[in-house]
Amino acid sequence: MPTTAExxxxxxxxxxxxxxxxxxxxFLIQLLNGVQYGLLLFMLAAGLTLIFGxxxxxxxxxxxxxxxxxxxxxxxxxxxxxxxxxxxxxTALSVVFGLVLERVLFRHFYRRDHLDQVLLTLGLIYVFEExxxxxxxxxxxGVPIPPLLRGSLALTDTLSYPFYRLFTMAVCVALALGLxxxxxxxxxGMKIRAxxxxxxxxxxxxxxxxxxxxxxxxLGVALAAVAGMIAAPLSSVYPNMGSPVLIMCFVVVVxxxxxxxxxxxxxxxxVGLVDTFGQVLxxxxxxxxxxxxxxxxxxxxxxxxxxx
Amino acid sequence: xxxxxxHLEALPRSVNFILLLGLAALALFPxxxxxxxxxxxxxxxxxxxxxxxxxxxxxxxxLVSLGHAAFFGIAGYALAFLTxxxxxxxxxxxxxxxxxxAGAAALVIGFFVxxxxxxxxxxxxxxxxxxxxxxxxxxxxLGGSDGLYINFRPDAGLFDLENKRVFYYFTxxxxxxxxxxxxxxxxxxxxxxxxxxxxxxxxxxxxxYGSFGYKLSAFTVAGALAGMAGYxxxxxxxxxxxxxxGFHMSAQVIxxxxxxxxxxxxxxxxxxxxxxxxxELFKDLPSFGGFDAGKHWQLWIGLFIVAVIxxxxxxxxxxxxxxxxxxxxxxx
Numbered sequence: 001m002p003t004t005a006e007x008x009x010x011x012x013x014x015x016x017x018x019x020x021x022x023x024x025x026x027f028l029i030q031l032l033n034g035v036q037y038g039l040l041l042f043m044l045a046a047g048l049t050l051i052f053g054x055x056x057x058x059x060x061x062x063x064x065x066x067x068x069x070x071x072x073x074x075x076x077x078x079x080x081x082x083x084x085x086x087x088x089x090x091t092a093l094s095v096v097f098g099l100v101l102e103r104v105l106f107r108h109f110y111r112r113d114h115l116d117q118v119l120l121t122l123g124l125i126y127v128f129e130e131x132x133x134x135x136x137x138x139x140x141x142g143v144p145i146p147p148l149l150r151g152s153l154a155l156t157d158t159l160s161y162p163f164y165r166l167f168t169m170a171v172c173v174a175l176a177l178g179l180x181x182x183x184x185x186x187x188x189g190m191k192i193r194a195x196x197x198x199x200x201x202x203x204x205x206x207x208x209x210x211x212x213x214x215x216x217x218x219l220g221v222a223l224a225a226v227a228g229m230i231a232a233p234l235s236s237v238y239p240n241m242g243s244p245v246l247i248m249c250f251v252v253v254v255x256x257x258x259x260x261x262x263x264x265x266x267x268x269x270x271v272g273l274v275d276t277f278g279q280v281l282x283x284x285x286x287x288x289x290x291x292x293x294x295x296x297x298x299x300x301x302x303x304x305x306x307x308x
Numbered sequence: 309x310x311x312x313x314x315h316l317e318a319l320p321r322s323v324n325f326i327l328l329l330g331l332a333a334l335a336l337f338p339x340x341x342x343x344x345x346x347x348x349x350x351x352x353x354x355x356x357x358x359x360x361x362x363x364x365x366x367x368x369x370x371l372v373s374l375g376h377a378a379f380f381g382i383a384g385y386a387l388a389f390l391t392x393x394x395x396x397x398x399x400x401x402x403x404x405x406x407x408x409x410a411g412a413a414a415l416v417i418g419f420f421v422x423x424x425x426x427x428x429x430x431x432x433x434x435x436x437x438x439x440x441x442x443x444x445x446x447x448x449x450l451g452g453s454d455g456l457y458i459n460f461r462p463d464a465g466l467f468d469l470e471n472k473r474v475f476y477y478f479t480x481x482x483x484x485x486x487x488x489x490x491x492x493x494x495x496x497x498x499x500x501x502x503x504x505x506x507x508x509x510x511x512x513x514x515x516x517y518g519s520f521g522y523k524l525s526a527f528t529v530a531g532a533l534a535g536m537a538g539y540x541x542x543x544x545x546x547x548x549x550x551x552x553x554g555f556h557m558s559a560q561v562i563x564x565x566x567x568x569x570x571x572x573x574x575x576x577x578x579x580x581x582x583x584x585x586x587x588e589l590f591k592d593l594p595s596f597g598g599f600d601a602g603k604h605w606q607l608w609i610g611l612f613i614v615a616v617i618x619x620x621x622x623x624x625x626x627x628x629x630x631x632x633x634x635x636x637x638x639x640x
Contacts, residue, residue, distance in 0.1 A: 058427050060374075105614070112621075114427050115372055119566050119617045122559045126610025134604065243555055247438045250431040258428060287446055291439035295420050298432065302423040 025159040030276055036165050038272020039172035043227040044245060045252040045264040046179060047220035053259030054196040054216050057106060058114050060121035062249060063242025064128035065221050069094060069228025071136050074143045074237045083146035083233075090229050091222055098221030102214045110213070129240065138239050143232040168230045175223065176265065183261070192216060251290055255297045257304025267305065319572060322632040323625065327574050334480060338473045346476055347544070348588065352581045353479045354540045357486050359564045359576035361533035364490060366562070367570030368499065369526045370506030371422070374430045374558050375437025376534055378417070379410040381553025383535030384542035385444065386410070388456040396460035399469065403462070407535040413440070414531020415524070422523040425509075437558060445550045455549025458542055469543065479540055483577070486533055490573045493529075502526050563613055569625030578624050586612060 048062045072093060076086035105124075109117050145164045152160035183189040194202040195209050203209045235241070252271050256263030271290050278289035297305065319327070334353070338346050358380055365371040386406035391397045421432045444450050461469045469475050493499045504512045505519050513519050542548050551557065560583065568579020590608040593601035601608075620627050 052427065058430065108618070114430070115366075115566070116617055116621055118372060118374070118430060119563065120614060122563060123610045123613030123617065125559075126606045127614065128610075130604050130607035130610065134607070247435060247555070251435050254424075254428065254431050254435060258431075287442040288439055291435060294432075294435055298420050298423065303428070 025156060028155065028159070029161065030280055031273070032161055032165065032169075034273035034276035035269060036169050036272070037276060038269035039169055039176070040227055040231055041248055041252050041272055042265050042268035043172055043175060043223050045249045045256070045268055046176070046261050047223035048249050049253050049256070049259055049261060049264050050223075051217060051220040052253075053261075054192060055106075055110050055213055057109060057217075058117040058121065059106075059220075060118060060246065061124040061128060062220075062224055063244075063246030064125055065094065065098075065224035065242075066228040066231075066245050067132060067240075067242035068097070068128070069225030070143075070232040070235070070237045070241060071132060071228075072225065073229035073232040074141050075136060077143060077146075083143075087226075087229055091226055094225035095218045095222045097225075098218035099214055101221070102217040106217060107210070107213070125242070129242075133239065140236055140238040142236045145233045164233060168234070171226070171230055175226070179223075179261065188212070188215075248290070251294050254304060255294055257301075257307035260304070260306040263304060263306030319574065319625075320629065320632065323574075323629055326628065326632070327578075330578075338476050343472060346472060348584070349581075350472075350476050350479050350544055351541075352584045353483045354537050354544065355561075355564065355584060356577040356580035357483055357540070358534050358537035359561055359568070359580040360486055360490055360573045361530045361537065362561050363565055363570055363573055363576040364493070364502075364526055364530045364533070366565055367572070367575070368494060368506065369502040369523060371523065371527070372430050372562070373421075373433040373527075373530075374555070374562065375417075375433035375435075376530070376561055377555075377557035378437035378440045378553045379414050379531040379534040380538035380541065380557065381444070381548065381550070382413050382440070383407060383410040383538035384548040384552055385450060385456065386535075387462070387539050387542040388458045388548045389450070391458050391460060391462075393459065396463040399462035399464040403536070403539055406539040407532045410535025410538065411528050411532030414534075415528045418524045418527035418531070422520060422527055434555065434558070437553060438555065441550055441553050441555075444553065451549070453550060455547060458546045458548070461543050461546070475544065479544075482536060482540065486536065487573055487577070490533075494573070498522070498525070565623075566621075567613075567616055567623055569623030572625075575623055575625040582624055 044062065044066060047065075048059060051057050051059050051062075069090060072090035073083070073086050076090050077083045080086055080089065105120065109120055149164045149167050152162045153166060154160045181189075183192060191202065191207045191212055194205075195207065195212055199209055248271065252264055252267045255270065256265075256267030270293070274293050275286070275290050278286040282289065301307075334349070337349055341349070358376070361379075362373065362376045365373050365376070383406040386409045387397075387402060390402050390405065417433075417436045421429060421436060424432050445453055450456065461475070463469070464478070467474050467478070469478060494503075501512065501517050501522050504517065505522060509519050538552065541552070564579040564583040565576055566579070567583050568577065569575030587605065587609060590605035590612075591602050593605070593608070595601065616623075622629075
């Protein structure tokens with residue numbers, strides 16, 4: 001099984017060192033890699049912070065939804081023979097999964113202590129992890145990049161960037177834009193914001209807050225699962241892949257400020273860039289850099305950059 | 309947001325009586341049990357010390373730390389680092405040094421984390437613990453992911469810790485000392501201030517208590533006590549690795565605490581013992597047909613925890629209190 005460092009190397013997709021970076025072209029590649037990693041983190045952190053900001057639920061099992069997505073991508077694409085079909089079916093399945101989970105468990109925890117939510121979701125991590133083992137086994141799997149997205153885009157004569165990474169960026173940007181429009185421009189978004197602000201009052205005005213919470217929860221689950229699906233060809237699929245991702249999400253949410261989707265975006269890009277450039281420039285302490293960044297932000301602003 | 313979970317600071321006499329019986333059972337246990345079970349109960353007692361140290365934060369002060377295992381691991385590594393390859397090292401200075409190391413780390417990390425609150429605190433403690441985890445994981449001098457061996461248990465001079473029964477009683481003594489210390493602390497003005505911070509931090513600040521200093525002190529003391537547990541763990545198993553300070557270890561301590569019941573330290577002991585017992589039970593499950601139930605213990609422990617939080621949110625001690633409440637006339 002690959003070590004954490006090897007996994008991250010695959011995940012971020014670089015293998016160059018300081019002298020290479022002298023080259024502006026390589027600087028550009030690292031920049032793109034940093035942004036790509038950051039955007040992926042944003043999708044995850046947005047779901048986490050959305051579920052917390054709107055329902056007040058702490059969800060430590062968020063990393064498990066990412067893992068679920070990755071395994072769905074692997075399993076479905078080999079069964080259906082198409083990555084695109086796997087994406088569509090996988091997204092649908094994860095939405096259904098989110099709705100069922102909300103209905104059966106999470107609904108009863110909206111008004112309970114954070115500690116209860118922490119324990120519930122800790123228990124769920126074990127359940128999901130072992131169910132994954134029963135369903136899909138404990139092997140590491142690679143997910144092939146779909147044929148249409150293989151190859152790379154020539155940026156200059158000597159420099160090219162893989163199509164697939166550009167594709168993940170496009171998906172993340174599209175989803176981020178969609179999320180922004182949904183929350184700030186639509187009627188549903190207005191109800192979501194009202195419900196987060198004052199649940200009882202919103203309900204009294206005739207809004208079906210239960211339905212809205214179910215939708216938001218499923219949306220959060222789907223965001224994490226889609227992130228897992230599109231990351232699968234880059235990072236491969238392996239047991240416990242949710243834990244490091246969950247911790248990175250926490251770092252992003254702590255830096256960005258909890259409940260703030262804008263904060264999550266900026267913090268995710270910051271973390272992505274610091275991590276990527278850290279691996280190239282200061283490989284000895286690279287794994288610590290994002291935590292140092294977090295500590296610095298905490299000293300300066302204990303509630304994060306954009307606490308909503 | 310709901311009101312904080314009810315706390316059980318003063319236990320009714322009937323519950324105290326049952327706990328005293330439990331203590332007597334612990335004292336007599338080595339005479340009735342095999343080596344295997346004696347070592348298992350030693351491990352439970354070490355984890356009980358760890359759980360009690362977290363209870364000072366979580367049950368008393370209201371700070372839920374998801375990174376408490378970091379300090380447990382630091383002290384274990386301190387012992388491994390101080391023990392030479394070929395000989396034992398004195399207990400009398402290495403135990404304080406290991407606890408100081410854990411406490412110092414808690415002081416530094418605490419400086420950053422106690423400024424935050426609630427769910428933020430949970431996330432930040434977890435992130436800092438992860439930082440320490442990676443620091444050790446990537447450090448060749450500390451054995452990296454393989455960990456370090458401790459070939460000799462510390463030398464206590466007066467008694468022989470290599471003897472399993474002596475080690476058992478030494479651990480029991482540590483458990484009792486920590487319990488007595490924490491009970492004393494809980495009912496001191498310092499402990500009352502911590503409890504006040506849990507109930508309403510703003511009010512405490514308004515009355516003139518600088519909550520930052522109190523929370524930082526609690527975090528440091530809890531870190532040092534977790535260090536005692538980590539030291540004992542290293543001494544018992546003769547081995548430390550990064551998983552000791554990992555996310556799952558921290559998570560399990562929280563589970564122990566909630567399983568037992570928070571706020572009075574007895575719950576932490578009950579929880580640690582019960583959690584480990586349940587874990588052993590699940591690992592020993594037989595095969596049904598082709599399905600090896602014991603191999604999938606993580607599934608059962610997960611479902612068990614979900615069931616506990618759904619049906620017994622005040623833990624086993626809360627459950628015990630409800631049951632004994634029927635024949636318990638003297639409510640104090």
